[in-house]
Amino acid sequence: MSYQVIARKWRPQTYNEVVAQEHVAKTIANSISKGRISHAYLFAGPRGVGKTTMARIVAKSLNCVNGPTSEPCGVCEFCTEIKNGNAFDVIEIDGASNTGVDNIRELRENVHSAPLKSRYKVYIIDEVHMLSKSAFNALLKTLEEPPAHVVFIFATTEIHQIPETILSRCQKFIFKRIPVAQIVQQLSSIAQKEGYAIDQKALYHIARASGGSMRDAQSLLDQVISFGGKDVTENDVLSLLGIVSLKQYCDCIEIIVGADIPSLIQFIEDIITAGVDIARFVTGFADVVYAMRLCRVTDVSALLGYSDEELSLLKKTAQHFHDEQLSLFYTMLLDCHKELKFTGNERAVVEMFCIDIMHMLKRPTLASILKQLDEGPQAVQKKKLNDSTPKESKAEDDKKIIMHAWTQLLQNLRQSKQY
Ligand SMILES: [Zn+2]
Structure with missing residues (x-):
């Protein structure tokens, strides 16, 4: 069997498996179980945090043989086809390479035909912010009066580039960057299931380098495994990433x-x-x-x-x-x-x-000089009480301490401007 990359092999298949996006998963699962299905969802957030994965789970929720359900079975014909990316009624479009009005016109013509065999026709449009203005206008007409059997799921990393007219017709969900500790936990569990021994420190480096993106972290894990084999050390990861610990x-x-x-x-x-x-x-x-x-x-x-x-x-x-x-x-x-x-x-x-x-x-710090300035006269005052030195001499001491501290302060200020 050909090698399947980790991100694809371990792609979450249920709402509970999507890491760090519980706020989205819970809301959608609840609304679907109550039969409240929106005709347009918008998933916004950084890349690689689970937007397309969540879109496919929603598609399964809607089209599962038991559906619409918040717990798609994962094994029926519909769920399996969606998982394998060959469900006829779940259409994934890359907004980045289908930006023109013609692409959307074609989509508008197709949305009116009934689903081939599923309950819903689900359009997942990735990078939707890349659509041209005229393409958005064409899409808007469909969103204003969507056929009952159609659900749109838009995904974007740039929500601010999407026209307000489109946004106002979607249920919006903001996906979070995934915390390092949760990425480490997920990578650790995948590595264990795959039979690899990977140093925890190495996983932390991978997780930090991925900038909160699970997909990037999993791609790095793929690279690290092909680089280091069954046992991956911290040094393997440092060499691969070109970083220091x-x-x-x-x-x-x-x-x-x-x-x-x-x-x-x-x-x-x-x-x-x-x-x-x-x-x-x-x-x-x-x-x-x-x-x-x-x-x-x-x-x-x-x-x-x-x-x-x-x-x-x-x-x-x-x-x-x-x-x-x-x-x-x-x-x-x-x-x-x-x-x-x-x-x-x-x-x-x-x-x-x-x-x-x-x-x-x-160099002395500004704080230490100020402290000296602050304490100097008091320290001298304290000394005065226990000392029998003539008054003029003590006053002279005070002056010396203050002058010294003042010179240091000025010098430090000058230096801190140029370091
Ligand atoms: Zn199913």
């Missing part, structure tokens, strides 16, 4: 904190040799610094998509810094990323920025 970022941060320039140069050399894309390394680095800044304030594990182990490493590394330093660190990395576009020597740019960051970290 959180542990490596934290190692690099330790080098920067220790102002160890030779180790920094060796580190950059190693990642370049490993085939890591430098621009991607820098944006990933900025993400790590951002995560360090956030994890000090609140529990953001779900938001950041790190495992518990990674999060504790992140928190530990964050202890090296003041908030102010992390903000500056982050800004410098973003500037470094901009600079990379104007250079033929990416390596030099990254090394120079990292050295600048080392210097920045050595």
Whole structure:
């Protein structure tokens, strides 16, 4: 039997199996079980989060031999044909390649003929926002008076590009980006069923790289399996994606904190040799610094998509810094990323920025200087009570402390403008 890609093989077949879109699944299943069937549904959301999958499940709900039902059987002739993509009465149209008015005119002529053998004719139009203005106008006429046996399901990643006249005739559902932890869980379950041993850390890298898209995550899993075989390690995934691990970022941060320039140069050399894309390394680095800044304030594990182990490493590394330093660190990395576009020597740019960051970290922070300014006179005042030194001399001490702190403050302000 030919190899079937994971995304297709493990495509959810019931409402309960669609990951992270419970709000949509529940509403549609309830309305279908109450016999309230809309003639037009619009599914909007990022790519690869289950819109077309949900559309096919709705088609099964409507046309299943037991239907309309919120629990299509999955085994009858109608369900099986829809699952295999060869149901005559479920017509899938790619809006991106059928953008013209002629395509929609043809559709308008066909909608009036009764379904061949099913209860409903279901039109699933993907990327519907790609239709031309005249195509939308032609479609609108059908939506105004849809034949009783027709249901439209539109899917789009760009809901704002769809005319209001169309939107107002559809039941709209917004699909969510899928959280990293849920992608990891799904990939882990698929890998187990397929008989692959994949390191949990590797799954986290795949899930983060997929940007909340289950389809992208599953395609990456396919690639990783063909690359790594039965046992897939974290390093396999890092090599395939051309990225570095959180542990490596934290190692690099330790080098920067220790102002160890030779180790920094060796580190950059190693990642370049490993085939890591430098621009991607820098944006990933900025993400790590951002995560360090956030994890000090609140529990953001779900938001950041790190495992518990990674999060504790992140928190530990964050202890090296003041908030102010992390903000500056982050800004410098973003500037470094901009600079990379104007250079033929990416390596030099990254090394120079990292050295600048080392210097920045050595300087006193604004907060520490303000604290000194704040505490200085009080500390002196306290000393006055227990001290027998002449008054003029203590006043002189106060002045010295304030002058010193003031000079540092000005210097720091000047430097923080240029890092
Ligand atoms: Zn069925």
